[in-house]
Structure formats: structure tokens, C-alpha cells
Amino acid sequence: MPAERRSYSLLQWFFYFVNMFLVRVMWRAKLPDKLPIPDDQGAMLICNHRSSIDPCVIQVVAKRRLVHWLVAQLYKPGTFIARMLDVFEVISVRKGGNDVSPLRTAIRRASAGELVGMFPEGTINTTDDFMRAIRPGAVVVALRAKVPVLPCYLDGSPYHRIPWMPVFMLSRVKLTIGDPIDLSEYYGQERDSEVVNRLALMCVKEIAKLAGHDDFEPQIAGRGWKTWEKGEAEQPSDDKQEQQQD
Numbered sequence: 022m023p024a025e026r027r028s029y030s031l032l033q034w035f036f037y038f039v040n041m042f043l044v045r046v047m048w049r050a051k052l053p054d055k056l057p058i059p060d061d062q063g064a065m066l067i068c069n070h071r072s073s074i075d076p077c078v079i080q081v082v083a084k085r086r087l088v089h090w091l092v093a094q095l096y097k098p099g100t101f102i103a104r105m106l107d108v109f110e111v112i113s114v115r116k117g118g119n120d121v122s123p124l125r126t127a128i129r130r131a132s133a134g135e136l137v138g139m140f141p142e143g144t145i146n147t148t149d150d151f152m153r154a155i156r157p158g159a160v161v162v163a164l165r166a167k168v169p170v171l172p173c174y175l176d177g178s179p180y181h182r183i184p185w186m187p188v189f190m191l192s193r194v195k196l197t198i199g200d201p202i203d204l205s206e207y208y209g210q211e212r213d214s215e216v217v218n219r220l221a222l223m224c225v226k227e228i229a230k231l232a233g234h235d236d237f238e239p240q241i242a243g244r245g246w247k248t249w250e251k252g253e254a255e256q257p258s259d260d261k262q263e264q265q266q267d
Contacts, residue, residue, distance in 0.1 A: 044081045050194040063134040064171045065163040070140035072178035074187045090138040131166035154242035157221035164211040169201035174231035197231045
């Protein structure tokens with residue numbers, strides 16, 4: 022379903038230009054001109070995760086289309102950062118919670134032709150490994166919403182243990198975006214954990230290829246992961262793994 026064209030609010034426009042300055046000047050980002058999908062097509066964006074500013078870089082390429090990122094709810098409602106996240110219409114996920122509403126929101130937005138973003142690693146990768154073990158929630162959303170997966174690779178994102186500190190850190194960031202991954206052959210199989218895991222690994226391998234790591238073999242996090250069970254209101258049996266998308 023095509024997305025309804027709507028403009029940013031005044032507050033969103035203000036932060037859009039602030040973000041543009043940071044991405045272009047502070048982080049000197051090298052970016053593609055646009056996303057490789059039609060302007061009215063929904064998609065699930067996935068990316069490696071090295072910094073709290075990763076969504077900011079990708080948003081510049083999305084231009085007037087807001088990317089709704091699934092973000093761990095780490096800040097108390099009403100705080101400055103929590104309000105900032107509300108302005109950008111993120112989909113908050115309570116860590117360790119059993120609430121499946123974030124996934125339902127992601128599916129609804131993607132089905133309506135909007136852009137949804139997830140980091141398969143579920144948290145910022147501070148290790149020496151290319152990527153941490155992944156969670157397959159993004160594939161479940163893509164299958165349910167019947168949208169393609171768009172692999173992205175970010176290199177050079179500045180990291181600091183304090184989430185807002187990278188805003189003040191100079192760097193040289195490069196964003197590479199791959200071709201959309203068509204999962205239409207597997208629509209209706211989102212309850213098959215074997216299929217979902219295999220597709221998740223395939224999609225993350227595409228991120229690795231963008232980085233030049235053709236031999237990288239991603240791993241699924243945890244054991245016994247299952248997708249929605251029949252008769253349980255489409256609730257994932259292991260919500261913690263799906264919902265820790267940061």
C-alpha cells in the first residue's frame with residue numbers, strides 16, 4: 022500500500038536541518054543520493070550498529086521519508102532524550118518486556134508504505150567482530166508486512182559509551198546501501214522459525230558483502246527462537262529476542 026505523502030512538522034523540520042549539519046559537517050558522511058526503492062514503497066531497513074548516531078546518517082538519505090526505528094526504551098518518559106525520540110517517531114521497545122505492540126506497530130507502518138528500521142544485532146557492537154549474533158525480528162516484520170529488506174552498511178560512525186557524546190565527535194562516515202531483498206517467495210511462512218532464521222542470516226550476509234566481508238558467517242542469537250504461535254494473538258514466543266532491537 023502506498024504511503025500517504027505527509028510533510029514533517031515544524032519541529033521535525035528543525036531537527037532535520039540540525040541533523041543534516043551534523044551528518045554533512047561533523048561526521049563528513051559519504052552517502053548515496055537516495056534509497057533504491059520507489060518513494061511510495063514500504064521497506065525494512067537493516068544495518069550494522071556501531072554508534073548511537075547510526076539512524077541519523079541513514080535518515081539523511083531517506084530525505085522526507087521518516088524512518089521509524091525500533092529503539093530500546095532506555096530513558097524515562099518526559100526526559101529530554103525521550104521527548105527527542107518521540108519527535109522522530111521511533112518505535113520504543115521495553116527491554117526484557119513481554120509487550121508485542123512494538124512489532125505490531127512496525128508491521129502496520131511497513132504495510133502502509135512507510136520505512137521501518139532495525140539493527141539485527143539488537144545493541145551497539147563494541148567488539149572486534151564484524152557483527153554480533155543477530156535476532157531475526159526484522160525478517161518477521163518484512164514477511165508479515167510484505168515489504169523488501171534493504172541492507173545498509175555504515176563505516177566510521179563515532180562511538181562513545183555516553184549515547185549523546187558522538188554528536189560532538191568529528192569523524193568520516195560512509196554509508197553503503199545494497200539492493201532491496203525480495204522475500205515474496207516466503208510470504209506466509211513467518212511462523213516457520215527455520216525459514217525465518219535462514220532468511221535473517223541471508224540478509225545479514227548482504228550487509229557483510231557491502232563491507233567486503235564476503236566470508237562472514239553470522240549467527241542467530243539464543244536458542245529455541247520461535248515466531249508467532251497460532252492462537253496466541255500473533256505473539257512471539259520469545260519476545261525478548263525480537264524486541265531488543267536498538
